[in-house]
Amino acid sequence: MPMGGINNTAALAILSTLGGMALGAFVVWLASRLLKRWVMRLVGRTSSRTDDLLASLVLSTITPLAYLGVAVWGWQSLVSELQALAAGAWLDRVVEGAFQLVAIVLVVRLVNSSLLLLLDRSLRRFGKDRQIATLQSLAPMIRTLFWLLGGLVFLQNQGVEMGAIYASLAGAGIGIGLALKGPVSNFINYLTILLDQPFEIGQVIQFGGHWASVERVGIRSSSLRSLDGERIVISNEDLLSQTIRNFGDLPRRRLVHHIGVEYQTSLEKVRRIPALLQQVVEQVPPAEFDRCHFVRFADSALEFEFVYFVPGGDYVLALNVQQEVNYQIMEKFLGEAIAFAYPTQTLFLEGGSLPPAMPSTGSSADSPQVISSKT
Structure with missing residues (x-):
């Protein structure tokens, strides 16, 4: 074919390819604007700003990828029509490699930005300011990790033998892991405290x-x-x-106490004790009364259990409330002539007389004698 025919064919191929690329670019531009308008209207219905930012990141990545797809299509069309370009396989590999590199860069940027955005918004929503500072300090390491993964994917797509690279990385990882076992363990424990927040x-x-x-x-x-x-x-x-x-983040502290009264206490007074204890607790703010019950017959006392709450986790406040409750209980029991119990032993003597040191109670010698002693 004459040289002029070849030049005309090449010119027509280039012009048709450029025209197709221009048309494709226009379609991408129009579609991206319509998609952006529809997506922004959709996410604008929510009160959160996170979905707006995330949608912007995705759209800002999709549009360049679409333009890149048009460029790839144009190049492949040009190569298929021009035998001279098809003969230069190295040029085709270089161009396709450049396209793949740009695509990987766009995807990695999207992953990094989206992940850090979601983590930051989640921590802000839960009010974890210290974790936000930690995330900001770890952001370069997270970005580096994804860039390394993207680089490995690019090399693998270019036909690079990855076995030796993976073996080298594994060997280096083992050596670095052994050398940095202590520091890495300390750093992980530090992150555990910052993130889990025990x-x-x-x-x-x-x-x-x-x-x-x-x-x-x-x-x-x-x-x-x-x-x-x-x-x-x-x-x-x-x-x-x-x-x-x-004990620092207690919503309220539960206090359980037991008191005992003497067995000689009348049934009427025993029945009144739960109400008396409730009155005492309710008169000592900020204590919140829960319950009071006559729980058991102990060895030397009629035992009551009462429970109340103190708001917050301040231990000193709880002790102050407990002290005031104890004062009020003593005052209330003194006014009601209710005696607290204390450990005693009671001995019953059958048909005997009292010891010389004990005064006579006027009882007969045949009746049992009762001796109570404090222990």
């Missing part, structure tokens, strides 16, 4: 028989202050391996 700074906790308030949480260890005043420094791993009882 306690916060200033709260009183109990662990391993110790009561202490949390002063500082570090990457390797935590510093606490015991109720006696000494400072306790314990590694996060040892702290998390124990059962932790957190």
